[in-house]
Amino acid sequence: MADYREAPLATRPKTLDPAEYFNLSLDQRRAEEERAGLRAQLKRQYQMQLNNPHRKELIEDPALTRWVYARTNPYNHFRATKKTSLLGGLFGVVPLFVLYYVLKTDRLCLTP
């Protein structure tokens, strides 16, 4: 697989990444260990809740809560920039006028 070339819209699989095999400096190893540590802590928390015989309720996932909150409340951090104004105008204002014109001229009288 030495001549593998990734596609423009696809990604290189982790197992074909040469950095994983050759350039493992101590810093990278330490980083991987820290990530594994975080993962292990989360796993432990989940397993403790899962196997608790006195638990009666669903296990709540704070990451999910945060994701839902972030997706439903983007307007808290919305700012009117050039791009957002352009998108807002393009999707919210222009269709009104275009549809009005198109529907009016599509009627039998063929005049606005």
Next chain:
Amino acid sequence: MRISLFNVTATIEHGCRGFQKLGSSSFQGETARLLGAFSQIRAASGPSKGMLPGPYPQTPEERAAAAKKYNMRVEDYEPIPDNGEGYGDYPQLPDRSQHERDPWYSWDHPDLRRNWGEPIHWDFDMFIRNRVDTSPSPVAWHTMCKHLFGFVGFMLLMFYLGEKFPSYQPVAPKQYPYSNLHLERGEDPEKQPEEVKHFNI
């Protein structure tokens, strides 16, 4: 490194202590989600303000706090660039779909190939295994493009040429028997029908 792990544990446990309720936390979670839709109203129950997404971090301390909140390393945490579209301090995770994750690892949620508490990509609902797949294609992309567009282009060209230059069996006007249906067409039976020659032998 051991000390840092302990700090991480302590922080996560402290932050998550609010979630380990003995009451009916599922109902309270529902309320929090419902009320979270109206941004200015929040119940006193549910996650504290520090555990929910906030504005884009300006100082390194805010960055560190946000990384802790999202259960990520400070070096890994990179918020989505602030362009006014309302992302806040949500982290920018790699745009990899769940197809690419190891199918043989023991995930907490095997169908989603995700562990509990792991930070969720902004477009997670797009990257589930029923939807967008970013895994590498088995054949090179340029080969696939060439094959597909070559075939479709060729077929379009041939159909266009077939429309322009039609080719079919030779045809002639229809020939009727009984002197061109002389009687059936209501002509005079006494009158001699005219001779119509259809062919030359």
